[in-house]
Amino acid sequence: MKIIFWGTPSYALPSLNLIINSGHEVIAVVTQPDRKRNRGNNLLPSPVKQRALELGLKVFTPINIKNDKKIQNEIKSLSADIYIVVAFGQILPIDLLQIPPLGCWNAHGSMLPRWRGAGPIQWCLLSGDSDTGVGIMSMEEGLDTGPVLIQKEIKVGLTENATQLSKRLSELSAELLIKSIKLINDAGTGEEQERHARLAVKQQNSISKEITYARLIKKNDYLIDWELSSIDIHRKVMGLHPNAYTYYLGKRIKILSTIPLIEEFYDHLNEAQKVIRNEVNINNKQGTIIAADNLRGLIIGTGDYPILILEAKIEGKSKSNGIQLIQQIKASIGEKLC
Secondary structure, three states: OEEEEEEOOHHHHHHHHHHHHOOOEEEEEEOOOOEOOOOOOOOEOOHHHHHHHHOOOOEEOOOOOOOOHHHHHHHHHOOOOEEEEEOOOOOOOHHHHOOOOOOEEEEEOOOOOOOEOOOHHHHHHHOOOOEEEEEEEEOOOOOOOOOEEEEEEEEOOOOOOHHHHHHHHHHHHHHHHHHHHHHHHHHOOOOHHHHHHHHOOEOHHHOOOOOOEOOOOOHHHHEOOOOOOHHHHHHHHHHOOOOOEEEEOOEEEEEEEEEEOOHHHHHHOOHHHHHHHHHOOOOOOOOEEEEEEOOOEEEEOOOOOOEEEEEEEEOOOOOEEHHHHHHHHOOOOOOEOO
């Protein structure tokens, strides 16, 4: 089977690697163009392009695949059997989707039809979902509306962040894609409706999940609002990891890990933290530093219960926790974060 792989970020790498290692023939890779991906001015390749070049694969980097007829024609001329898409980052035009005889299939990081669109992992965590998963979907013109071949659900940890969850889902995507490619190949070619019938795909309107859309994350989403509840602040820190931030004494601080001091998280506290939870006064002002010492940690007031900051990164410094964090911030009880 000849495969064209479409993907861009690190999330797509386990899928590309496993497809290669499983003996499938990847005849080309399509990824986003080189971009400035750090503070330097140099253009850098996407993680998928970098890996494809290491493997000696043909690479296409369209700025906009819908408008790039030259690259579209080159891709069509390769006569791939199937397209596999994992976090490519652009919408494929319908005339391309209809080219491969075995179809175009996408590994999507949610339990469709929940969290269609961009940022399904972030919005799963921001919304406090207790479970998520991966769906392998046949692609069509609509935004993640195609029928689903396979889905697998996993539980989301209360203290799991977007980086950790993304790693688990990327590995699950690779696992499900390998199973799907075999099923799709065994089902054979033919009209799409016939192929889908042989594969027994499920239309999304027959799946009992709520239809929701994961909008793009905006710049102002990352700023922490200390008037929110402790659980909502925690979800922002986890869901937007490692980029949720606040300000203290004019310095920008990225908050990397937190625990709300509420009953739901009691089992996640160590013995010292449990003592803290039982002693702190919940009648506090939002954003105010309630405690800042090596025994109690850095505890901040919120819209309801206090929240314990476990790890943070002050601009210009490496990430820190515990007493080192308190010393770096120069935290003072009664001062406010904003």
